[in-house]
Structure formats: structure tokens, C-alpha cells
Amino acid sequence: DCKAFFYDTNCSTPCNCFKSNTDYCNSTTGQCICKPHWTSHDCTADKNECLVDPLACPNYSDCTNLEPGYQCDCKMGLEKNATGQCMCKLKR
Numbered sequence: 001d002c003k004a005f006f007y008d009t010n011c012s013t014p015c016n017c018f019k020s021n022t023d024y025c026n027s028t029t030g031q032c033i034c035k036p037h038w039t040s041h042d043c044t045a046d047k048n049e050c051l052v053d054p055l056a057c058p059n060y061s062d063c064t065n066l067e068p069g070y071q072c073d074c075k076m077g078l079e080k081n082a083t084g085q086c087m088c089k090l091k092r
Contacts, residue, residue, distance in 0.1 A: 002027040018044045021068075037068030060086040 002011030005019060007030040015025030017032035021043040024033050034043035049056045049070040050063035057063040057072035064071045074086035081087045 016042050018042055058085050 002008075005015045005017060005022075005025050007013055007015055007025060007027045011027065013030065015022075015030050015032060017025050018038075021035055021038040022032050023035050025031070026033065032041060032043045034040075034047075037047050037049070039045050039047040046065070046067040048065045050065045056070060060078055061072045061074050064073065072084075074080055077089060078086040079089050
């Protein structure tokens with residue numbers, strides 16, 4: 001095995017990965033394996049979870065892509081209940 005972020009038969013070639021967004025670099029191929037929320041060959045692109053997974057947020061909510069991650073906000077007039085679902089606001 002090579003030391004972290006190096007690869008090839010002599011472990012002398014540095015991987016072309018953005019380290020803070022990368023889980024590890026394959027010591028044989030040099031492929032960057034990105035941490036969650038990151039993508040691209042060097043792990044520098046934010047993954048847009050809202051586009052990748054249309055069901056990332058519950059019904060009646062809007063998905064906002066963040067860097068990194070995403071946020072789900074209930075549509076106007078609704079609020080999240082204890083299980084994270086968007087429901088009508090109760091009048092008090």
C-alpha cells in the first residue's frame with residue numbers, strides 16, 4: 001500500500017485530489033474517491049443532491065443545494081412535524 005494520496009507501482013505519483021473533499025485515493029489507479037456531497041475527478045465539484053435525488057426532501061418542500069450538502073424547507077404555510085414531514089401549520 002502507498003502512503004495517503006500517492007499511487008502507482010512505486011507509490012511515487014501524487015493523486016490529483018482535493019484532499020479535504022476526498023475520502024481516499026486508489027493506490028493503484030490514482031482515482032479520487034470523494035466524500036459525501038462532492039463529485040468530479042478531483043472532488044472539487046459540489047454534488048447537487050436536489051438534482052441527483054429528486055426525493056431528497058419530503059413532499060411539499062423545496063430543496064436548496066448548499067456547498068456542501070442541501071437543505072429542505074417546507075413550502076409557505078407549512079411546517080415540519082416531529083418526523084420531518086411538511087404539514088399544515090396548526091392555528092393556536
